[in-house]
Structures are given as C-alpha cells and as structure tokens.
Amino acid sequence: METSATMKVEDSMTKTAAGVSSSDTAAINWDSELQLVSSLAKLQELERRIHELRQLVPSNDVDSLDAQMNLLFDKPVGRSLDSADEASGTLDESTRTKMELVDGFISAWQNSDMKNVWTHVESEIKDSDSHVLQPTGMWERDYDVLLDDLLRAEKTKEHQHSLEKEAAERSQAQASAESWKSILEQFEKRNTRGVKASVISQVTPKLLMALLKTGMIFSIQGVQLPDAEGSTEWMVSISTVSKRAPSKIEESIMQHVNSRPRKWDLAFVMDMISSYSDLKQTVCTKCNQLTDNVAQLPILRRVQAIPPAKPEEEGFVFDALHASCA
Ligand SMILES: [Zn+2]
Structure with a gap:
C-alpha cells in the first residue's frame, strides 16, 4: 500500500x-x-x-x-x-x-x-x-x-508554433485554386489498396472515394467559407447505391470524419477516409480488440503525427479507437 x-x-x-x-x-x-x-x-x-x-x-x-x-x-x-x-x-x-x-x-x-x-x-x-x-x-x-x-x-510555445505552422500550410493550400486536383493525383500515385478516388465535377471541387472492401462510398465536396480569404473546407457525406439510406455505422463514421481537425486539408481527409478501408479487420490501438464490450467496431481515428515528414509520399497515418477507449 x-x-x-x-x-x-x-x-x-x-x-x-x-x-x-x-x-x-x-x-x-x-x-x-x-x-x-x-x-x-x-x-x-x-x-x-x-x-x-x-x-x-x-x-x-x-x-x-x-x-x-x-x-x-x-x-x-x-x-x-x-x-x-x-x-x-x-x-x-x-x-x-x-x-x-x-x-x-x-x-x-x-x-x-x-x-x-x-x-x-x-x-x-x-x-x-x-x-x-x-x-x-x-x-x-x-x-x-x-x-x-x-x-x-x-x-x-509548442502549441503556438504548431498553430503558426498550420496557418502557413493552410494559406499555401488556398493559394492555388487547382491544388485539390494535384492532391488527388498524389493520392492516386500512392495507390492506396482497396480505395478508388474519382473526380465528379471539374467545375466545383467534388470527388468520390469508394472503399471496395467495406462497400462504402464517400462524397467529398469543397465548400467555400464566407470569410475574406474565400477559403475552402471539405465536407464529407455518404453516397449510397440506389439511394438506400446510410447505415448506422456509415452515419457515425461520416459524423466523426466531419468533426476532424484540418478541415481545409484535402490530403488529410482522403487519408482519414482510406483508414476505414479495412474496417472489419482494424483493431483498436488501445485495447487491441476488434469489438468493444458493446459490440462496436473502433470507428474513431486519431492522426499519429501532424503532418508526416513527407505527406505527399507517406500520407497521414491514423490510429483506430473505440468510442469507449478514446
Ligand atoms: Zn478499444
């Protein structure tokens, strides 16, 4: 004692x-x-x-x-x-x-x-x-x-430094209106297994990401904020085949993805969505189990480091967590 x-x-x-x-x-x-x-x-x-x-x-x-x-x-x-x-x-x-x-x-x-x-x-x-x-x-x-x-x-001081760093990255991302397409190209080059991304509209920034194993399709749309810089944030919704209503787990994932940090960062949200491609095999980082005691999968995602040393090559890496383990 x-x-x-x-x-x-x-x-x-x-x-x-x-x-x-x-x-x-x-x-x-x-x-x-x-x-x-x-x-x-x-x-x-x-x-x-x-x-x-x-x-x-x-x-x-x-x-x-x-x-x-x-x-x-x-x-x-x-x-x-x-x-x-x-x-x-x-x-x-x-x-x-x-x-x-x-x-x-x-x-x-x-x-x-x-x-x-x-x-x-x-x-x-x-x-x-x-x-x-x-x-x-x-x-x-x-x-x-x-x-x-x-x-x-x-x-x-560290917090201030990371805020300044993110502000610089954010303004760099906003600097080129076409930058979202090059982010998509970089993502395709990495050839993430089991994920297919495609541009829906050339005019408005909108793309689809299909997770082949889990059968989920996410629609990502650039929304212009009413601020002075006219900055863009990326909103995520679920697209379903033949207009079926999204399942409960799809809804929960969508809500979690939309509550993420770095909403202005397309590469971040694409990597976050990709982390769900093996949803039924991904165990919780904390308890090392697939389902928790209320039979839920670990649908929360926590980024390992912001940002990785070479984001265009490595992508962001996310840990999976149960809501009960977060
Ligand atoms: Zn857990």
Whole structure:
C-alpha cells in the first residue's frame, strides 16, 4: 500500500525537464533553465521530506507507545484480549506506514535522475573550492511552482508554433485554386489498396472515394467559407447505391470524419477516409480488440503525427479507437 505522501514524492521526483532522459547523463544541458529549475525542485522536495521524516517519532508517539504497551501487559478489568490485539495491530500499521515513507524517501534520493543531480552538485562544489552553494541556507524560491510555470510556458510555445505552422500550410493550400486536383493525383500515385478516388465535377471541387472492401462510398465536396480569404473546407457525406439510406455505422463514421481537425486539408481527409478501408479487420490501438464490450467496431481515428515528414509520399497515418477507449 502506498501512502498519499509517498505518491506525492514520487510524482514530484519524476517531473523531469523536457527532453532529458535520466540514463543519458552526457546529454544533460546544465545551462538550460528548465534543467536547473527541475533539479532544484527535486532537491527542495527532498529537503521537505527530510523535515517530514524528522517528525516520524515525536514525543506523543512515545506516549502512545507507552499507553499501548500498558494495554498489552496490564489488561485492566473489562478489557478483552481482542483490544490488546487491536492495539498491537494499530501499532504495526502505523510502523508500516512510516517505513513506507522512509523507503519512498530512500528510493527518491537514489533514483537515476537524482544521481545526475548529485554528480553535478559535487562537481560544482569541487569547482568552487568546496564552498557551499547556498550560503543563506534558505530556499528563496519555490522551485516546484517555478518548474510548473516553465513547463506550461514551454507547452504554450509548442502549441503556438504548431498553430503558426498550420496557418502557413493552410494559406499555401488556398493559394492555388487547382491544388485539390494535384492532391488527388498524389493520392492516386500512392495507390492506396482497396480505395478508388474519382473526380465528379471539374467545375466545383467534388470527388468520390469508394472503399471496395467495406462497400462504402464517400462524397467529398469543397465548400467555400464566407470569410475574406474565400477559403475552402471539405465536407464529407455518404453516397449510397440506389439511394438506400446510410447505415448506422456509415452515419457515425461520416459524423466523426466531419468533426476532424484540418478541415481545409484535402490530403488529410482522403487519408482519414482510406483508414476505414479495412474496417472489419482494424483493431483498436488501445485495447487491441476488434469489438468493444458493446459490440462496436473502433470507428474513431486519431492522426499519429501532424503532418508526416513527407505527406505527399507517406500520407497521414491514423490510429483506430473505440468510442469507449478514446
Ligand atoms: Zn478499444
């Protein structure tokens, strides 16, 4: 059994600066602010734990130990043997909890991330002629909070970068009115098995994709948005032979495809639809099963990377997921 205190230590101790692998000592960049703050946060947490461990055997614990020993040996009138057993059980439980705290601390102190920090601290002390690095003996900052701020800022920066990248791709896609036909040509060149794509209208951007194995036909139509750039988004509907109503699964797939990101990206939607070509053989990435406990196929799709290194050659790759596993 882990105590919540032990878990908190482990949670804090595993928060590592992004991109720093614990086994990769040589690769640690000690000039990185994130690395330094992350290491200081670990040291600060260890110090906090030392103070906590110091209070493990306070005087009232000794008093309570006395009381419980009295209970064991004096057995006043009216006390049954069960109460004595109970007292001894409580004592055992309390000792176990404390031992877990001590063990948690030792493993946090000795883990490989900390080893790297200790090695660095030792070499810094050596370089500074054995001067203690923190002369005030006080922590002036809360490094755990600082680390959270830094990690959050890093994430925002990454998100901003991916938004800018997508905006650039989007405007490139809009730049040429004819670009959708070249995307179709690239798709045909990749010759995706079991998928047939064809242009319906040369005038308005519209094409059909037939998935031969599953017998589903998707119609993809470019819809011009009423914005200043006159940008196009691709809407997907189900085409059925002899006007039968779409099945429930076709409807669900269509709704999911229309809720995708990168709606302006024709290559993206064509690859997403292609990922349904082996619908009845594609297992869920998460549970590795074909059907879930309510007998549903994994019809959700999650793109593996946005975008692939060479989208025109490789295409986007999608993971299949059950709605219950998403
Ligand atoms: Zn699943």
